[in-house]
Amino acid sequence: MTDRSPREIGQYAREWAAERLAPVAMQTAPGRYGDADDSERVRLANFGLTTMLDCEARVTGLGGFDGWDIFKATRWLGVRSFHRYVSDDGVTTVQRAVRSTMANTIDDAKPDSDFVDAWMKDQTPAVRALLAARAGGWVASLLETVRDHDYEAEAIRPPPVDGPPMRFYLPDRAMLIEARVDALYGRRNPKGQSSETVLVMVNAVGVVDEILAFEGMATTLATGIAPGFVAAVMPKLGAVKKMAVDIALIERGLVLAERLADLELRSKDGRGAAGVQRSASFFGCKDCSLSPDCGAFAEAQARPALFGGLQQPDQPAPAS
Amino acid sequence: MSAPLATLGEVLSQLEPSIGSSDYGEDEIADLLQSIDKELHAVVAAAGIDPSLFPVRVPKGRITAVLACPAKVLAELGSEIEPIHSLRGAVADVAAVGAAMSPRKPFELIDVLEAVAAIDPENPGIDMWRNANREEKNLYRERLEPLSASVQTACAGVPQDWVVRPQFTSQVPFVDGKVLATARYDMLLSKPGMPRSAVVVEVKAGAAHSDHRADAFLYALIESLRSGYSPLAIVTISTGDIPVLVEAVNGGVLEAASRRLVAAAKVLVSMVAHPNEAPAQQPGPHCMVCPLRGSCPSVSPLVAGGSRD
Ligand code: SF4
Ligand code: SF4
Numbered sequence: 001m002t003d004r005s006p007r008e009i010g011q012y013a014r015e016w017a018a019e020r021l022a023p024v025a026m027q028t029a030p031g032r033y034g035d036a037d038d039s040e041r042v043r044l045a046n047f048g049l050t051t052m053l054d055c056e057a058r059v060t061g062l063g064g065f066d067g068w069d070i071f072k073a074t075r076w077l078g079v080r081s082f083h084r085y086v087s088d089d090g091v092t093t094v095q096r097a098v099r100s101t102m103a104n105t106i107d108d109a110k111p112d113s114d115f116v117d118a119w120m121k122d123q124t125p126a127v128r129a130l131l132a133a134r135a136g137g138w139v140a141s142l143l144e145t146v147r148d149h150d151y152e153a154e155a156i157r158p159p160p161v162d163g164p165p166m167r168f169y170l171p172d173r174a175m176l177i178e179a180r181v182d183a184l185y186g187r188r189n190p191k192g193q194s195s196e197t198v199l200v201m202v203n204a205v206g207v208v209d210e211i212l213a214f215e216g217m218a219t220t221l222a223t224g225i226a227p228g229f230v231a232a233v234m235p236k237l238g239a240v241k242k243m244a245v246d247i248a249l250i251e252r253g254l255v256l257a258e259r260l261a262d263l264e265l266r267s268k269d270g271r272g273a274a275g276v277q278r279s280a281s282f283f284g285c286k287d288c289s290l291s292p293d294c295g296a297f298a299e300a301q302a303r304p305a306l307f308g309g310l311q312q313p314d315q316p317a318p319a320s
Numbered sequence: 321m322s323a324p325l326a327t328l329g330e331v332l333s334q335l336e337p338s339i340g341s342s343d344y345g346e347d348e349i350a351d352l353l354q355s356i357d358k359e360l361h362a363v364v365a366a367a368g369i370d371p372s373l374f375p376v377r378v379p380k381g382r383i384t385a386v387l388a389c390p391a392k393v394l395a396e397l398g399s400e401i402e403p404i405h406s407l408r409g410a411v412a413d414v415a416a417v418g419a420a421m422s423p424r425k426p427f428e429l430i431d432v433l434e435a436v437a438a439i440d441p442e443n444p445g446i447d448m449w450r451n452a453n454r455e456e457k458n459l460y461r462e463r464l465e466p467l468s469a470s471v472q473t474a475c476a477g478v479p480q481d482w483v484v485r486p487q488f489t490s491q492v493p494f495v496d497g498k499v500l501a502t503a504r505y506d507m508l509l510s511k512p513g514m515p516r517s518a519v520v521v522e523v524k525a526g527a528a529h530s531d532h533r534a535d536a537f538l539y540a541l542i543e544s545l546r547s548g549y550s551p552l553a554i555v556t557i558s559t560g561d562i563p564v565l566v567e568a569v570n571g572g573v574l575e576a577a578s579r580r581l582v583a584a585a586k587v588l589v590s591m592v593a594h595p596n597e598a599p600a601q602q603p604g605p606h607c608m609v610c611p612l613r614g615s616c617p618s619v620s621p622l623v624a625g626g627s628r629d
Contacts, residue, residue, distance in 0.1 A: 069438070070438045070439055092481075093483075094483050094512050095482075096480065124431050124434045124435065125422065125431060126414065126427045126434060126435035127434060127435045129418045129422045129435070130417055130418065130421075130435050130438065130486065132421055133417050133421050133484045133485070133486045134486060136483050137485030137486060137488065137508075140483040140512050143512055144547075147513070148515070148548065205497070205500075236489050237491050237546065238546040238547045
C-alpha cells in the first residue's frame with residue numbers, strides 16, 4: 001500500500017470514498033448536487049468539521065449560509081491578496097496587495113450581486129479599514145509562521161483562486177466533500193514521491209490531527225492526486241504540524257466525513273440532536289441554536305467557576 | 321525605558337533601526353520556555369486535577385488580577401461589563417486599527433460605531449447606542465467622541481509596509497497542553513519577512529496606570545514564547561497624559577514576567593483543582609472595585625465603610 005503513487009492513492013481514495021460513504025450519501029436526494037434543492041444538499045466542509053469537533057450536537061442546529069460578514073470576507077480577501085502578493089512583482093507589501101485587491105473587487109462589483117463584491121462595496125471606509133487589517137494579518141500570519149518553520153516563503157503559493165472549488169461529488173447524490181486549501185508548498189509529482197504540501201490555517205488547538213486528516217482526504221478526493229503532505233499552520237501557537245497523506249490518513253478522514261454526514265443529515269431528516277454527544281463550551285454554546293433547550297449547556301452554566309471562567313473551554317481539551 | 325512619543329508612527333520609525341537585534345535571543349527564550357514548563361509540570365502533578373478539566377487557562381488579563389486577590393477573580397466570573405464600558409473599549413480598539421490602516425483622515429464616531437457593529441455585533445453597547453434617544457445619544461457622544469479622536473491621533477502615521485494584525489490571539493501551551501497561557505493583543509504590528517520586528521499594541525479606553533506596565537511585560541513574555549523572538553517593544557495607547565507609552569523588552573522584564581506567570585498559574589491550577597475551597601482574600605486598593613467589598617471580612621480598611629461604584 002505504501003508504494004502507491006500519489007495518483008494511485010487518489011484513485012483508490014475516490015473509489016473507496018464513494019463506497020464507504022454510500023450508506024450516508026444514499027440518504028440524500030438522488031441526482032446531481034447542483035440540481036438538488038438547497039435544503040436537500042449536504043456539504044461536508046471545514047466549518048461543519050470544526051463545529052463537530054467542538055460539539056457534535058451543534059452541527060444539527062447549523063443553518064445554511066447567512067450572508068457575508070467581515071469574518072467570512074476576511075479569508076476571501078486574504079487568499080486573493082496573498083495571490084496578488086506572490087504573483088504581481090509590482091506589489092511589494094502585503095498591505096498594498098490587500099488594498100489593491102480590495103479596490104479592484106469594489107470597482108468590479110456587480111449591482112445586485114449577493115457575492116462578497118457587493119457586500120464590500122456597501123461597507124463604510126472604517127469597516128473596510130478593519131477588513132483590510134484582518135486580511136493582511138491573515139496573510140502575514142501564514143507567511144511568518146511557515147517561514148519560522150523553515151519553509152521558504154518564496155516557495156509558498158496560493159491555491160488557484162479562479163478555478164472551481166476543491167470539491168468531490170458523491171456519485172449521483174446531493175452530497176459533496178469540500179477541501180480547504182489556504183496555500184501550497186513544494187512540487188506535485190503524481191507519479192512518484194511528492195513534496196507538495198497543502199497548508200491549512202488552523203485556530204482550534206487540540207483537534208489538529210483530525211483537521212489534517214479531513215483536509216488531506218478532501219484534497220486527495222477533489223484533485224484525484226494525493227499531496228505528499230498536509231500541514232496545519234497555527235499562528236496563535238506559532239507552530240506548524242505536518243502529516244504525510246497516505247491511505248491511513250485518508251481512512252481517518254473518511255471516518256470523520258461519515259460522522260459529519262450523519263450529523264448534517266440529522267438536521268434535514270428530523271432526527272435532530274437526540275442522543276448525539278454534547279459538549280458545552282463558552283463560545284460554542286453562545287452561537288448555538290440549540291442552547292435554549294440544551295441540558296449540557298444548562299449544566300455548564302451552573303458551574304461558573306469553570307464555565308466561561310477559569311477554564312473557559314472554548315476549545316476541546318487536547319486529546320491525551 | 322518609558323519615553324513619551326506623540327504617535328505610533330513615530331514610535332515605529334524610532335524602533336526600525338533595532339529590528340533584528342535583541343539582548344535576549346532565541347536560545348534564551350527556548351530556555352525560559354523550558355524552565356516555565358518544568359515548574360508548571362510540578363505544579364500540575366502536585367494539584368491532582370481531574371483530567372476532564374484541562375486545559376487550565378491562564379489568560380494574560382487574569383494574571384495580574386489573580387495575583388492581587390483570587391477571591392475577587394472568582395466573584396467577578398460571569399459578571400457583566402456595563403454596556404458603556406464595553407462600548408468604550410470597542411470604540412478605542414476599532415479607532416486604533418482604523419487610524420493605523422488609514423492614514424488620510426480620521427474617522428467620524430459614527431463610522432467607528434458602524435465598524436464596531438460589524439466586528440463585535442453582540443457588544444451590548446451597540447444595542448444601547450441604537451436604542452438611545454437623542455439626549456442619551458448626545459451624552460454617549462460626549463463620552464465617546466474625544467476617546468475616538470485621541471486614540472486615532474495616537475495611532476496615526478503607521479508606515480504602509482508594516483502589517484497591522486488586529487485582535488491577535490496568542491497561546492502558549494505548557495505541560496503538554498494542560499496549562500494554556502493566552503493573550504489577545506489589540507494590535508500586533510510587524511514587517512513581513514523581518515523576524516523580531518513585532519510590536520505589540522495595547523489600547524486602553526482610559527488613562528494609563530501602573531498595572532499597565534506589568535501587563536505590557538506579560539504581553540512581551542507571551543509573544544516571545546509564542547514566536548520564539550522577543551518583540552521590539554510593547555506600546556500602550558491610552559487617553560492619559562502620555563497617550564503613547566513605549567516599553568522596551570529585555571531579558572530582565574521577560575524573566576520577571578515569567579515569575580508572575582508561574583505564580584498566577586499556581587493559583588489558577590489550585591482553584592480549578594479545588595473548586596469547593598474558598599480562594600484566598602488578599603486586600604489592597606483593588607478592594608475598591610470588588611463586588612464583595614460590602615461583605616468581605618478581609619476588605620481593605622481604606623474601603624471598608626465607604627463604597628465606590
Ligand atoms: S448549547 Fe452547547 S452543549 Fe448544547 S448543543 Fe449547543 S454547543 Fe452543544
Ligand atoms: S474585598 Fe478585597 S480582599 Fe475581599 S475579596 Fe474583594 S478584593 Fe479580595
